[in-house]
Amino acid sequence: MTTIKHYKIRASIIFLFFCFLYACIFFRLYLIQIKYHDVYAHMGKKQYHVTITQAPPRAPIYDRSHHYLAVNKDSVSAFILPKSLENQSQLEKFLSVHFPQALTRLHNHKNSYFMYVKRRLSDAQIKLIGDSNIADIKLLNEPSRFYPLQSAGQIVGITDIDNNGAFGIELEFNAQLAGKPSTFTLENDARSGHFYFEKQTKVQGKTGTPITLTIDSDLQFIISQELQATVEQHDAKEGAAIIIDPQNGQILAMTNWPMFDPNNTDDLTNMEITKNKVVTEVYELGSVIKMCAALAALEEGVVQLDELIDCQNRITTYIDHRRINTVPVSVAGIIPFSKVIAKSNNIGIAIVAKRLGPKIYDYYKKLGFGQKTGITFPGEQKGFVNPPDNWSKQSIISLSYGYEITASLLQLARAFSIVANDGYDVIPTLIINTQSHDRTDQLFSMASIQAIKDIMKKTRKDIQDYTLMYKTGTANKLIDGQYDNTKNIFTCAGILEKGDYRRVIVVFINQVAKRNLLAATVAAPLLEKLAKKLLIHDKVM
Amino acid sequence: MKKAPFIIIFVSAHIAFVFVQIHQYSQTIKVSYQKQKNEKLKNSLEQKKQSLNNQLIALQNRAAVKQYAVNTLQMSPVNLNQIKKVPGG
Numbered sequence: 001m002t003t004i005k006h007y008k009i010r011a012s013i014i015f016l017f018f019c020f021l022y023a024c025i026f027f028r029l030y031l032i033q034i035k036y037h038d039v040y041a042h043m044g045k046k047q048y049h050v051t052i053t054q055a056p057p058r059a060p061i062y063d064r065s066h067h068y069l070a071v072n073k074d075s076v077s078a079f080i081l082p083k084s085l086e087n088q089s090q091l092e093k094f095l096s097v098h099f100p101q102a103l104t105r106l107h108n109h110k111n112s113y114f115m116y117v118k119r120r121l122s123d124a125q126i127k128l129i130g131d132s133n134i135a136d137i138k139l140l141n142e143p144s145r146f147y148p149l150q151s152a153g154q155i156v157g158i159t160d161i162d163n164n165g166a167f168g169i170e171l172e173f174n175a176q177l178a179g180k181p182s183t184f185t186l187e188n189d190a191r192s193g194h195f196y197f198e199k200q201t202k203v204q205g206k207t208g209t210p211i212t213l214t215i216d217s218d219l220q221f222i223i224s225q226e227l228q229a230t231v232e233q234h235d236a237k238e239g240a241a242i243i244i245d246p247q248n249g250q251i252l253a254m255t256n257w258p259m260f261d262p263n264n265t266d267d268l269t270n271m272e273i274t275k276n277k278v279v280t281e282v283y284e285l286g287s288v289i290k291m292c293a294a295l296a297a298l299e300e301g302v303v304q305l306d307e308l309i310d311c312q313n314r315i316t317t318y319i320d321h322r323r324i325n326t327v328p329v330s331v332a333g334i335i336p337f338s339k340v341i342a343k344s345n346n347i348g349i350a351i352v353a354k355r356l357g358p359k360i361y362d363y364y365k366k367l368g369f370g371q372k373t374g375i376t377f378p379g380e381q382k383g384f385v386n387p388p389d390n391w392s393k394q395s396i397i398s399l400s401y402g403y404e405i406t407a408s409l410l411q412l413a414r415a416f417s418i419v420a421n422d423g424y425d426v427i428p429t430l431i432i433n434t435q436s437h438d439r440t441d442q443l444f445s446m447a448s449i450q451a452i453k454d455i456m457k458k459t460r461k462d463i464q465d466y467t468l469m470y471k472t473g474t475a476n477k478l479i480d481g482q483y484d485n486t487k488n489i490f491t492c493a494g495i496l497e498k499g500d501y502r503r504v505i506v507v508f509i510n511q512v513a514k515r516n517l518l519a520a521t522v523a524a525p526l527l528e529k530l531a532k533k534l535l536i537h538d539k540v541m
Numbered sequence: 542m543k544k545a546p547f548i549i550i551f552v553s554a555h556i557a558f559v560f561v562q563i564h565q566y567s568q569t570i571k572v573s574y575q576k577q578k579n580e581k582l583k584n585s586l587e588q589k590k591q592s593l594n595n596q597l598i599a600l601q602n603r604a605a606v607k608q609y610a611v612n613t614l615q616m617s618p619v620n621l622n623q624i625k626k627v628p629g630g
Contacts, residue, residue: 073595074588141588148598195577197570221603464621532621539624 050186051202056179058143059208061156061169063217064252064432068148069156070170075144076126078117080136082110091136098128119161120144122266145170146263149217151224151255153262154276155377155430156213167274169211169430172378179208212432214250219243222533224255227507230526231257235513240278240409241530244504246417246495249426251375252503254278254410279375282383282406283508286475287344288491288519289402292415293353294341294455296363299448302355305338305455311348322394324350327474327518342458344472346401353400358388360399366443367415369407374427383407402473412493413506419456420495420502423449456495461528466501468531470494472519477511487511492523496531501538505530 032040061070085091095103095117102117109115117137118125129137145159157168165174182205186196223241231239243253260273268274275281297303313333316325326346332339340348353360364370370385386395386404398404410428417426423444456469473491476483490509495502507526509519610616 068598071595071598072591074592146595146598148602150604194581195574197573218603225607536619536621536624539621 048187048189050188050196051183052186053181053183053203054205055143055181056205056207058145058159058163059177059179059210061177062210062212063149063152063215063220064213064250065216065218066212067217069152069213069215069217071146071148073144073146074141075120077119077140077142078121078125078129078137079140080106080115080117080138082106082112082115085136087134087136091134094132094134094137098125120266149220150261150263151220151259152215152217153260154256154274155215155254156262158262158265158274167378168276169213169377172376173211177208177211180206213430214252214432215254215430216252216537219253219534219537220255222537223253223530224257224259226526226529226533227255227257230507230509230522230529234509234517234522236509236522237511238277239510239526240508241526242278242409242413242506243530243534244413244417244426244428246420246426246502246504247500249414249417249428250432251428251430254430275379276377278409278508279377280379280381280408282381282408282411283489283491284403284406284475284478285412285489285491286402286473286519287346288412288471288473288493289405289407290341290344290349290400290473291419291452291456291471291493292364292367292369293349293356293360293400294337295367295419295444295448295452296360297337297352297356298451299363299444300356300359303337303352305451306336308334309337309340309348309351310334311340311343311345311351314347317347319347319350319354319397320393322397324397329518338455338458341455341471349400350397353396357396358391360396361385361388364399364405367418368411369405369415373408373410373414375410375430377430380410381408383411402475409491409506409508412491413504416493416495416504416506418443419449419452420497420504422446453495461531463496463528463531463535466496466498466531466535468494468496468528470505470524470527472524474517474519486515488517490517490519490523492519492527494527494531496534503531503534505534 057072060068060072063069080091092103092106095106099117102115105115119142121129121139126139129139143163145163147153147156147158149156153168155168157170157172158166159170160166163178165171165177170177181203182201183203185200185202187198187200188196223243227239227241230236238257240256241253242251242255244251254276256273256275256277258273260268260270294303298305303309311326311332311334313331315328315331316323318324324347327344330343330345332343332345332348335343335345335348337348337352340352356363364385370383372380372382383406386399388395395404414426414428417428418424423442423446425440425443427440453469456471457467459470459472461468461470470492471494473493475489475491476485477487477489478484479487488511490512491506492508493504493506495504497503505527507523507530509522509526512522
């Protein structure tokens with residue numbers, strides 16, 4: 001009896017034990033399947049589904065002949081995983097010799113999961129890491145840019161370490177070039193590695209749109225070589241040049257010297273040389289502005305081409321008790337107005353400007369000074385024209401020969417383009433636009449345009465059967481509030497034409513080593529050289 | 542129809558159907574795997590093409606070409622009067 005009783009007790013205990021066990025299992029199942037269903041479902045989904053965002057390749061930038069100005073390339077970056085290093089001492093030894101900055105960062109971020117050793121490695125650095133056989137340093141391909149034409153660096157710009165536009169066209173059109181990234185959800189398991197079972201597009205991206213510039217790569221190269229030669233010949237601080245087709249405003253070449261190498265910016269410390277100063281810097285340009293004052297006077301009818309102007313045959317004179325100087329080579333007596341501009345006499349143009357009064361301001365504005373040109377380029381300066389409200393007695397005199405007015409070389413080129421384009425407005429552009437533009441407003445009468453061309457033809461140079469007419473300007477630089485006549489900027493703006501073929505060229509040389517030079521001996525020869533090179537290029541092409 | 546054969550046919554059909562389903566899924570994965578392999582190959586070929594293209598562009602560097610023409614081939618710059626445009630050319 002006792003044995004049976006014990007058996008029943010033991011059986012009951014085992015039964016209850018199993019009941020309890022099943023109850024635990026069912027309770028656990030209840031928790032997993034019902035109560036925390038969403039949590040576990042989400043956890044499972046996360047393990048099986050990976051969301052990735054993929055940026056499309058950055059679109060290229062072309063010149064007008066469809067040559068590359070910016071193209072993609074892969075850069076190699078080195079990284080480490082600080083939390084899971086295999087041989088820390090070996091790594092630290094290597095970093096201390098070759099990448100000391102990375103070692104400092106490693107000591108500061110010991111607990112981070114990921115750290116770059118260096119991005120955009122040079123070929124030598126890639127070889128060095130490969131030869132070291134350090135398993136902890138891993139290499140990664142990252143997109144970057146290659147720029148085939150160094151002289152276009154200041155126009156095209158560069159991208160930063162994350163391949164976003166840093167300046168120039170790369171910055172201005174960053175969104176268009178970069179496109180929009182796509183987001184995908186991939187279904188895979190622990191063993192499928194890089195492969196997936198299913199791919200779903202969550203966000204549909206957009207590929208970048210290429211940009212075609214109006215720049216001609218060959219011309220850009222030729223112009224930059226000539227500019228470099230002139231800057232070096234005169235031991236000048238810097239120089240710039242621009243060539244525009246005035247009939248459509250397309251900029252064919254625009255270059256600055258010194259320049260930088262857009263493919264090697266690691267050692268770039270002087271950011272000044274990355275600026276496209278044709279657009280982003282303004283200067284008091286001096287006598288080259290006389291052409292604009294003369295055009296205003298002719299359009300307003302306050303002077304005639306053959307009207308005799310008394311230039312007083314002296315270097316220094318006074319008008320309204322204000323002192324005016326003119327350079328010795330421009331000294332003249334009573335001469336026709338056309339010769340006043342040809343000789344670049346400050347006294348003569350000041351006399352005529354006095355007749356214009358405050359209207360000179362309106363005409364300068366009409367020619368585009370003191371306002372942005374409409375070019376799509378970052379950092380464009382609008383310059384300054386002293387408004388009549390701020391005028392002193394000196395202002396009208398100064399404005400007539402290029403002081404109290406600051407302008408960019410692009411603005412000067414635009415003003416000359418208006419003359420070359422029969423008085424019609426010109427909007428400079430760097431982007432080839434397939435849409436046709438209607439002709440813009442005629443700002444000046446044909447009679448005034450013809451008269452100003454006749455004046456410019458007095459300093460003409462015939463290159464074969466093409467006419468090159470130009471105006472030079474030598475301006476003193478304003479340093480610490482004082483005009484320094486030993487530091488000059490030399491400008492020359494000209495029009496090259498034959499029938500329908502028209503080109504506007506502007507050159508600029510800043511601060512040469514030798515004293516007492518004039519733009520006629522510094523900038524004008526460069527302009528002539530560029531005109532000849534331009535014709536060779538245009539004839540051959 | 543007798544009960545037993547019906548059950549056998551019914552169960553067999555279902556088993557066959559399940560196998561067809563599994564086969565279809567495995568085929569899909571196989572093709573998808575092949576497609577992904579091809580995509581990877583295409584990407585690596587595109588990378589190679591880009592790299593070769595960049596090498597070609599670098600070799601066309603105008604400064605290097607000019608230097609080679611002047612120094613090695615003893616060429617000199619063309620003058621304007623040496624150029625004549627052929628009518629209709």
